Every structure is written in C-alpha cells, then in structure tokens.
Amino acid sequence: MSTASTEAAEPRDARDTGEARSADRSVSGAEIVFDDVTKTYPGQTAPAVDSLSLTIPAGQVVMFVGPSGCGKTTSLKMINRLHEPTSGTITIDGEDIRSKDETELRRHIGYVIQGGSLFPHMSVRDNIALVPRLLGWDKKRVASRVDELLDLVGLSPERYRDRYPRELSGGQQQRVGVARGLAADPPVLLMDEPFGAVDPITRQRLQDELMSIQEELQKTIVCVTHDIDEAIKLGDRILILQEGANIAQYDTPANILAAPANSFVEDFVGSDSSLKQLALMRVSELDLHDAVTARVGDDGAEAARAARSARQGGVIVLDDKRRPAAWVGLREAERVGTLRASSRDLEVVDHRATLNDALDSMLAASHGGVLVTGRRDEFLGVLEFDTVTEHIQTLTREARTGESDEYAITPSEDELQDSSVEDDTGSGSKHGSEDDADPSRGEQA
Numbered sequence: 001m002s003t004a005s006t007e008a009a010e011p012r013d014a015r016d017t018g019e020a021r022s023a024d025r026s027v028s029g030a031e032i033v034f035d036d037v038t039k040t041y042p043g044q045t046a047p048a049v050d051s052l053s054l055t056i057p058a059g060q061v062v063m064f065v066g067p068s069g070c071g072k073t074t075s076l077k078m079i080n081r082l083h084e085p086t087s088g089t090i091t092i093d094g095e096d097i098r099s100k101d102e103t104e105l106r107r108h109i110g111y112v113i114q115g116g117s118l119f120p121h122m123s124v125r126d127n128i129a130l131v132p133r134l135l136g137w138d139k140k141r142v143a144s145r146v147d148e149l150l151d152l153v154g155l156s157p158e159r160y161r162d163r164y165p166r167e168l169s170g171g172q173q174q175r176v177g178v179a180r181g182l183a184a185d186p187p188v189l190l191m192d193e194p195f196g197a198v199d200p201i202t203r204q205r206l207q208d209e210l211m212s213i214q215e216e217l218q219k220t221i222v223c224v225t226h227d228i229d230e231a232i233k234l235g236d237r238i239l240i241l242q243e244g245a246n247i248a249q250y251d252t253p254a255n256i257l258a259a260p261a262n263s264f265v266e267d268f269v270g271s272d273s274s275l276k277q278l279a280l281m282r283v284s285e286l287d288l289h290d291a292v293t294a295r296v297g298d299d300g301a302e303a304a305r306a307a308r309s310a311r312q313g314g315v316i317v318l319d320d321k322r323r324p325a326a327w328v329g330l331r332e333a334e335r336v337g338t339l340r341a342s343s344r345d346l347e348v349v350d351h352r353a354t355l356n357d358a359l360d361s362m363l364a365a366s367h368g369g370v371l372v373t374g375r376r377d378e379f380l381g382v383l384e385f386d387t388v389t390e391h392i393q394t395l396t397r398e399a400r401t402g403e404s405d406e407y408a409i410t411p412s413e414d415e416l417q418d419s420s421v422e423d424d425t426g427s428g429s430k431h432g433s434e435d436d437a438d439p440s441r442g443e444q445a
C-alpha cells in the first residue's frame, strides 16, 4: 500500500490559482495522517478498512467517495474515535489521537451528519451552543458565537435563534447542523453525507455556502459523499475508495478527471468527464459581458435606444441596491413606458457558482445567458452561453495535460488487480457476508 508524503502541498488544482486561494489567508485546519490503519469489526473476518495510509493536508477539503460499503464512514469515524482502529495510527497535527481523551478529542472535531441531527427539544441557539458550553465559555461569548455562526450559514440570528428544529426546513436544519459543527472553532470538520437529505436546489446552495465558509475559515474538512459531482465541486482533493478502503486514486479533481488512474475510477467518474470539469470552474473566472443597465422607474424607450446603440438585445433593470430586478427585450422596453421589476424569476447566478450550475440556469433561460451577481447580490454582468461553450473546449484540451502532485496516490491497474485476486482467494467477499454486518451495531458512540 502506498503512503502519501507529509510535506506541505503546492496547490495545483485549477481553483488553487484563483482568488479564493489567496496566499494571505491563514489556515486554521490541522493535518490528518492515517498510517497503515486497519479496522475489522467484531465478529467479522474481513477488514472494513485494510491498511489505509493517507495524508489529509491542513486546510483542505478532502472528499471520500466510493461504492456502498467500501469503508468511507468507517474511515471517517476513526478520526474522531467513534470507531477505534484495530491496528495502525491516526495523527492530527502529529499527535496520535489515542493519546487524547475521546470526549476531549471530539470537542475539538466538528461532526456534521445528514439532516443536521439536531436535538429536537433544544432551540437552535442551544443546539449550536452545546460544545462551547461544555468547553466552559462564558454566556456572552457563547451568545455572540451563536449569532456569528447563524450569520455565517446564512440564517438571520434574530429570526432563527429561538426556533426549534421542527420549525425549520430541511435545508435550514442542515445549516444549523453545520453551524453546530463549527461552534467551538475546531480545526477539523468531519461531514458524513451532509447534504444527502435535501432537494437538489437547496443542496447546491448549501454546497456554495460551505465553499464560501471554507474560503473564510480554511478548516480541514473530511466529507463522505455518494455523489461524485459533489466531490468534484467541493473537494480540493478526492479519495476514491474500493472495497476495504483500498485507494483507487487520491488526487485533485482536475487530475482525476484528466487522468483517471484505472478503469474503476473511469467507471466511477463516468464518461462525461470533460463536462464534469465545469464543476471545477467558477463563474468568476470567466469574462462577463457588459450589459446596458437601467433603474426601476427609468424610461423604457430611452433605455432601449441606449441598448440599440450598444448593439445589445436587452436591458437589465436594477433596483436601488443595484440588484437585478428585470431583464427586458428592446421591444418590451419600448412598449412598457416605465421600467418595472419583473414578477418572473430571473436567471441569476452568484459569481461563486460553478460553470455547471451556470449552465443549468442557462438551459432553463430564454436569453442565451445568465445574470451574474456578486456581493450583496449586486449585478456584475452577463455570462453568455458562447463564453461557456468556448471554455468547455479549452478545458477539454487542457485536461489532457494535468499533472499529479506529491499527495497523489495512484495505484496501478496491476496493484488493484492483485488486491482483487486476494479477495477471491479469501472467504468470498473481503468483508464476509454483507448480511452479517449491521452498521448500527459495534462501537458507535
């Protein structure tokens, strides 16, 4: 089994060069190292995790993906000692986690699971305040931390802090779950299918929020997901596991998409990998098209004239805070007289959205583009369909020249085949019968 280096990473991911990764941000996360870690559950003959060696660099988001039962959750839960390894060592910032009291360790590792798992009888405030109170923070500090976190996850403190979980939507509960995970400012955040239980639009929004939170906080985030697109979107690197937590590939999303290590990864990533590259790029990295803008209340005919002389097919109407309020064609602008806010939903994406998300919005749009907004939803420009399609072509060309980096683990086809030969000579599946493994049993704390 190959072992990843523990030296500092030189970022190579496409996003690593963007503004999101500016050098002056300080990393508050900690490095996690798995050294030859094996976990065999009581009563099982085959290990759920077999000799896993891996370095998770400080301040990065590492996504664990792989087929059901391959050992993702087991690997995750060994980091906060909800499961204990049978052998091998896990260190956080060089310290063996077994040298710490379990409860103490867990107070310094955020843990977010599907649905937020909030305590139903506690208010939002009490749910978030749980660990800070256990750590003995004074009342004032706890109260301001609760409000700060609610703000961070996009919930108004005044409106939500006294509510109970049943008074929140699924997405809001999930946000509170993230706030609770971050409450004591832990260097490490573990997430197990955090956005699995919400609808696709809420999921996209929560993913975007997690990315902007991470831009600010630079935690080490380890996240289990079933969804390769989510892994590509959120991960600085992705760990693709096969049964027994055998590493099929560990690399940046860009490198995995450009050069899948073997046929297993190829199948797992899917055939449309150049399209998936769209999830690596942010709208902010493309050129936006200038547009003729007018204000709500302005004269439509005048705006249409300005647009015509600028060879534009429409006018973007902004409200008093420069937020898009309507997108009208020239004839419509002339016909309405005074420009007003539209009652229809506008095709708007945030500048942090992925090209994938932008493309989705464009396909549903009637203008051949989408409006892009920045801070406080202020209008920035128009992203045109042609700009995205040209970019896809460039990406496809560049994808073929991706480099691997020092953390990357790419076993050869032979190595992977060797491990499957071992499987076959053992007692059937490496895990024994799936039927005798009840994930709810065992050492779950």
Ligand SMILES: Nc1ncnc2c1ncn2[C@@H]1O[C@H](COP(=O)(O)OP(=O)(O)OP(=O)(O)O)[C@@H](O)[C@H]1O
Pocket: 041, 042, 044, 048, 066, 067, 068, 069, 070, 071, 072, 073, 074, 075, 226, 431, 434, 436, 437, 438, 439, 440, 441, 442, 443, 444
């Ligand atoms: N508490 C347990 N006792 C016994 N076996 C277990 C226990 N928890 C998990 N297993 C077994 O260990 C293996 C790995 O399980 P794990 O939950 O880590 O996989 P996973 O990749 O997270 O799966 P999924 O994607 O389905 O959640 C599986 O074969 C599972 O049945």
